[in-house]
Amino acid sequence: MSRACARCCACAPARSTPSRPSTAWATGWMHWAAPRPPIWTWPPSPTSSNLRLSAFSCRLACCMPMHFLRPAPLWPSAAACILLTLACSAQAQTAASSATGVTRHRIHTGDTLEQLARHYLGDASQWQLLQRHNQVGSPYRLQPGSVLEIPNHLLRMATASVDYLQGRVTVLPPPSHTGSAGESALTPGQQLPEGSRLHVAPDAFVSVRLADGSLLKVQADSTLLLQQLRRKGRTGSLQSVVELQNGAVEATVPPNKAQPAALDVRTGTATSSVRGTQFGVYLAADGSTATAVQQGAVQVASHQSPNASALVPKGRGAAVTADGQLHQAALLPALPQGQLPRLAEDAQWLDLPLPAPTQGAGYVVQVTQDAAGQQVLRNGRFTGDKARFAAVPDGSYFLRVQAMDGHGIPGLPAQGPLKVKAHPVPPLYQTEPAAQLPTDGVDLRCTPVHGVSAYRIQIAAAGQDFSVPLQDRVVREGCALQTTDLAAGNYHWRTASIRTLDNGQTDQGPFSAPQDFRAIPRPAVPDAAALQWNTAAGVPTMHWQGEPGQSWRIVVARTPEAEHPVLDTRVNQPAWQAANLGPGQYFLRLQVRDPSGLDSPLSTARQFTVLPWVRDGSGMPLRSGSGLDVLSP
Incomplete structure (x- = not known):
């Protein structure tokens, strides 16, 4: 065998033809030259769109006597090997691009094209294809041991169906689909033909069931194209290809040794191929693709780097960057159960606090109705230490969290129960935050809530939780609590709404977030007897002791009770002049306000007199020759 033949035969050793017993040249020629259709035809048909030549034909032409080909006339072996070497080279170059477009069958004794057409295509009459x-x-006359290609586009077309739907998901059917009317909203149970494109809204989710039972869980804010849905024969295994154009998809392919399914998940940078497994594919905004394998194994291949390919086993992941580089890593461990939130009480948002992502880039979070994770209500990928979703109704759910590493590969999942209890909503605070309230009359107020029959108000010392509150009251007449039982100090309080159900039972909603306040004693009551009076320029003037930051209220009336004051003013200095008061008897009461804003009680009444001084045109009192002020007669 020439060197050219050796090169040709080496191009496909995995599909080499079994050696045939050596025979005499004449015997072999008489046997193979009998009038019958040839096993293989050379040269290939010029109408073929590709130069398709199996490895068996290479071996048949180069590694065996030339009478295996159409024998008349007998070609020089060197020339034939050169041509076949070129054919093998062309085949090798196209193998990578066509690998997912064909199904390969190794010929067994007794196989015929009709049998294979019936088995793979479901119709024996299509053997000519x-x-x-x-x-x-x-x-x-098919050569045992050789490999026959069945183009996947010849396989019988299958369909998929919507297994579960949450939120708005739209579908764009293929142009060839009968009755296609553009993009429309998806409905539960809807059949999806090959070529359908699904778009999942940011707050939505859809599970697609393939004909073989495989389940595709398309995550929020994703676009998925059902590129190929083909079945071997009438009831054979499914050959499926889906294209993830953005977002994420999690796949579960049930193992079936009798009819192994084939599923390829493609993105712009990589292809993940499986044969019975559970895995997820996540496409980042920069074009990189992450694959995490939970069960089985996945073959991950880069589109840009032919040599960047790896079989990723259970518990590991792979990431293909936008420039085609492949990275592998063990999946990050699951979060401890104690770090998963178990209660959500916000009626506007479903906020889920998470640990700071010290090892990774964020989290993949799902909220589901069932423990198996089939009915997904909320899902998304988040950076930072909190996941935020639109609110869900009160009830019991399951929370599933996966930490992502620096390549965006989600780790092992942690799952736990999640209770949502947000109704009836708690009242809003009317008392100002950090208010300073008097110890002799703490007054805490909140806004009423429609449909609520009572309110529960708790007070605890600052820095202490509410497991043993200092006060715990249920009030039914308005949302307020007044107490005189608190010593001076720092506290916080919270309140919850209580409604009465149709069956007569009460239902308490969540507490509001605690709000701080401070209880302080009121300033001391001013001593009216300590007031100092003098008269300057005929105007009575009062003085008293004060402290920095204090202000004072002056109430002047004709009676001690000050029911109808003639003057009610405030001064910032511990002094006041009784100007612009007509002559007569008055009563004065004083109130002090400290820097915290608390007012003391009004002092007892202090009587004083304004004399009827005679005043000049400038308002100053007239004086006699002796220097004394002159009184009116």
């Missing part, structure tokens, strides 16, 4: 694709001369 296999013959034309593989350049087979006779459908009845």
